[in-house]
Amino acid sequence: MINNIQLNKSNFDELSKSCVIKNGTIIDPHNEKEYLSDIKIINGIISEINESITTGPDDLIIDAKGKYISPGFMDMHVHLREPGYEQAETLITGSNAAMSGGFTRLALMPNTTPCVDNIFVYNDICRRTENLLVNIHQIPAVTVGREGKSLVEMAELNDNGALAFSDDGDGIQSSEAMKGALQYSGMFNVPILVHEEDKTFLDGVMNESFVSTELGMSGIPNIAESSMIARDIEISRYVDGYPHFQHISTQESVKLIREAKKEGLKVSSEVTPHHFSLTDEKVKTFSTDYKMNPPLRTQEDVDEILKGLQDGTIDVIASDHAPHTPEKKNVEFDYAPFGVLGLETLFSVGVTYLVNTNVLSLVEYLKKITINPRKILNLDYDLINVGKMAELTIFDISSEWKVDRRKLLSKSLNTCYHDETLDGQVQVVINNSKIYKR
Ligand SMILES: [Zn+2]
Incomplete structure (x- = not known):
């Protein structure tokens, strides 16, 4: 049987014009820094990185409390x-x-x-x-x-x-x-x-x-x-x-x-x-x-x-x-x-x-x-900066999950970790003015 699970449309969307990631910990491997901060994204571009960004009624708010925000x-x-x-x-x-x-x-x-x-x-x-x-x-x-x-x-x-x-x-x-x-x-x-x-x-x-x-x-x-x-x-x-x-x-x-x-x-x-x-x-x-x-x-x-x-x-x-x-x-x-x-x-x-x-x-x-x-591969690697395209991955290091090959989004099933419980899970991915949420 081929795994035909399609991505649930509600998990994947265009990013709202204005979006704020609140209360997360930014982990920046390039500058070897880790700090609590909010990130504001307008039209897919990082417009502000600050400790406490005020949000408006039209902002999409992503709560990243207890989670890490990393370059994609x-x-x-x-x-x-x-x-x-x-x-x-x-x-x-x-x-x-x-x-x-x-x-x-x-x-x-x-x-x-x-x-x-x-x-x-x-x-x-x-x-x-x-x-x-x-x-x-x-x-x-x-x-x-x-x-x-x-x-x-x-x-x-x-x-x-x-x-x-x-x-x-x-x-x-x-x-x-x-x-x-x-x-x-x-x-x-x-x-x-x-x-x-x-x-x-x-x-x-x-x-x-x-x-x-x-x-x-x-x-x-x-x-x-x-x-x-x-x-x-x-x-x-x-x-x-x-x-x-x-x-x-x-x-x-x-x-x-x-x-x-x-x-x-x-x-x-x-x-x-x-x-x-x-x-x-x-x-x-x-x-x-x-x-x-x-x-x-x-x-x-x-x-x-x-x-x-x-x-x-x-x-x-x-x-x-x-x-x-x-x-x-x-x-x-x-x-x-x-x-x-x-x-x-x-x-x-x-x-x-x-x-x-x-x-x-x-x-x-x-x-x-x-x-x-x-x-x-000679690509830009200093990604968490104002003015850069928001290319981010938000993950929870403390959660665990059990791999079920039938629930993977890949069309095939040949994982060697089926039924194994693994630590750390990706929650949100943002890139190219699009957002994926688990
Ligand atoms: Zn090879």
């Missing part, structure tokens, strides 16, 4: 499946899921059908996502057809607003193609977002470990990822390019990126919530909701990832939201596609597994889902 969250690694696989997700259902998860901005991966490797498909997606609450940045492919051979028309796409390039879904196997991509994108000062995976290792369906041996499943070794990261650090040093390492999952990857940063190389990295909160032990359930690429690794890998989040080796937390229909997922583990939902649980998984366990402070955590992805 950004997820720089999302698959919304349109065009080509709309049974699993569409630009609209995916944007609704993003809103519900607190996001005002997404970067979409290009592995659709057709692939976003040319200006026509790129412009079409930009046009179809123009008037949403959530700003959509389509990331084009690095190589034509994501085949790892010839580069796309990077200059033309960059002229039309492309913030980065990615062949996500596959690693770029050819060192020569990667060298060209890093060299060329470096000329526009944009990163190559890299899914690191050496395909010449035997195809696996889960992490190569004691668990895979025990279950008799084929494994994907850590070095399939880390050896490619090592290669691309070498290439970027040679050509002065900028690789951003997507969804890193192994302890070796964290160590390599830590050393590259110490050396002063321009590199950055991201991790998904499932890679810091779960291990390959989960695969013992045989649930295909735990099948993703890169796969869930071991506790030692998770421990090093947590260290990497603390010391700044890992800049960003991104969902790798990858919806699949139940028809595709409800098969034997070996045959199911890789991928898991993430937009609606990311924030709360981070609160539960990072903030409430004292791995990160709230402000350090928010940096990784607000300003750091914007910095990497």
Whole structure:
């Protein structure tokens, strides 16, 4: 059964001409400040930030007492499946899921059908996502057809607003193609977002470990990822390019990126919530909701990832939201596609597994889902200021909720947190003169 819940219209609306957020605590990760204040928004623009703003009869008043007001969250690694696989997700259902998860901005991966490797498909997606609450940045492919051979028309796409390039879904196997991509994108000062995976290792369906041996499943070794990261650090040093390492999952990857940063190389990295909160032990359930690429690794890998989040080796937390229909997922583990939902649980998984366990402070955590992805993609990140478009997320850190896959706004059901109680919940999202209220 496909989850067809539509967003309740009453939850999502145009923002009134004049609106005041009362009694909230502003948390500003850029200036590392936290203070009680009201915010007045007129025609979608922040017009006043003050301790006590008087309201008029025509103002929409949002009571944020006991809640935090943060810059809108950004997820720089999302698959919304349109065009080509709309049974699993569409630009609209995916944007609704993003809103519900607190996001005002997404970067979409290009592995659709057709692939976003040319200006026509790129412009079409930009046009179809123009008037949403959530700003959509389509990331084009690095190589034509994501085949790892010839580069796309990077200059033309960059002229039309492309913030980065990615062949996500596959690693770029050819060192020569990667060298060209890093060299060329470096000329526009944009990163190559890299899914690191050496395909010449035997195809696996889960992490190569004691668990895979025990279950008799084929494994994907850590070095399939880390050896490619090592290669691309070498290439970027040679050509002065900028690789951003997507969804890193192994302890070796964290160590390599830590050393590259110490050396002063321009590199950055991201991790998904499932890679810091779960291990390959989960695969013992045989649930295909735990099948993703890169796969869930071991506790030692998770421990090093947590260290990497603390010391700044890992800049960003991104969902790798990858919806699949139940028809595709409800098969034997070996045959199911890789991928898991993430937009609606990311924030709360981070609160539960990072903030409430004292791995990160709230402000350090928010940096990784607000300003750091914007910095990497050269977007404005100093958002809580008079005169700026109100792009805000209001959340309650003390509330908890139980994940019910049937209640998610995504069109698909493949979350790996179903039935789990998570801390922290998004209440209100404001962007582009629109408002979403839970
Ligand atoms: Zn990927």
